[in-house]
Amino acid sequence: MIEAVGLTKRYGDKTAVYNLSFQVRPGAVTGFLGPNGSGKSTTMRMILGLDNPTAGHVTICGHPYDKLPNAPRQVGALLDAKAVHGGRSARNHLLSLAQLSGIPARRVDEVLGVVGLHEVAGRRSKGFSLGMGQRLGIAAALLGDPQVLLFDEPVNGLDPEGILWVRNLMKSLAAEGRTVFVSSHLMSEMALTADHLIVIGRGQLMADMSVKDFISHNSADFARVRTPDSEPQQREKLSAAITEAGGHVLPEQDGALRVTGLPLPRISDLAHDQDVRLWELSPHQASLEEAYMRMTQGAVDYRSTVDQKEGLQQQLPPGAQPSMPVPGQGQPGWYAPPPPQQGGQPFAPPQAAPAGPYGAPPAPARFTASVEAGARMNPMPAPASAA
Incomplete structure (x- = not known):
């Protein structure tokens, strides 16, 4: 499980994330939504220990990422599929990651089969298409057979068949009791994939509820x-x-x-x-896209002047700060943050993080079925150093 409490990140006088509290529970695909610049990438980087929060904290299975024993075996992530040495082959890239984490070499061929790159495993990654790069990044996230997975725009560059494959993969991972946290701008895909949604705008929590409740609270049927x-x-x-x-x-x-x-x-x-x-x-009934647009219209930083003239976007007065709607107030999973403090003033974290409307998650299980290539992903023995 991922738990953030009062998470805040400031860069100088800019507050990227403010007082953000949520839980990502196992056994469900949790979608992470928000407009450009809302703080999604910053939040995911803080979860993985790549950025240190200014205030608050975030834990994975009760521990900060840097305190997890052999973290790559417990957490897998895809943040930037292009973060690969172009001169290395797909197999050598994954092999180097496996050796750093004490993962058996046989696991490399298993995940290459799962993501469908087994036939091009010897090719240098600099010749990969955008979609092939995404598959390689997903393979790296699955390499340690982790119980917690984070994906940032996992279907970027994939064709329709690849998008369907990723969708089925996310669902199968969650069905095995894993924690799956997916950031995406594709509302249609989130509607088909996610069970639960966490929505942020301008670094603050706007919604923490099921997809069904989110659509119901933010649309007029x-x-x-x-x-x-x-x-x-x-x-x-x-x-x-x-x-x-x-x-x-x-x-x-x-x-x-x-x-x-x-x-x-x-x-x-x-x-x-x-x-x-x-x-x-x-x-x-409104689609997820319609409900999302209705909720976040006041939290969008970049607005087309053409759309405003045509009436497709609300035109705000110069210098006006758009109000952020809070549909679902008083409902399970709703949480209202206070307004951001200016000038980097001291921050007081909330007393407790709200629990989302989940039932008991299923017991964790190992990922044992290949989704695409028929390869098996067998449980790995723990390395001797992990003992």
């Missing part, structure tokens, strides 16, 4: 109702009945009605009572 186009009087009659029953009706451009405030069975009953024929009565 509605029913789409359509009557015969040739009989506009029926549409008007149904609109009046829905309004009288306490619903709200908005016309859509194609002649359909958008209804909120009433469940679908009630709308159907009203249509039947008014002897109105329905061509369509369907529910609409």
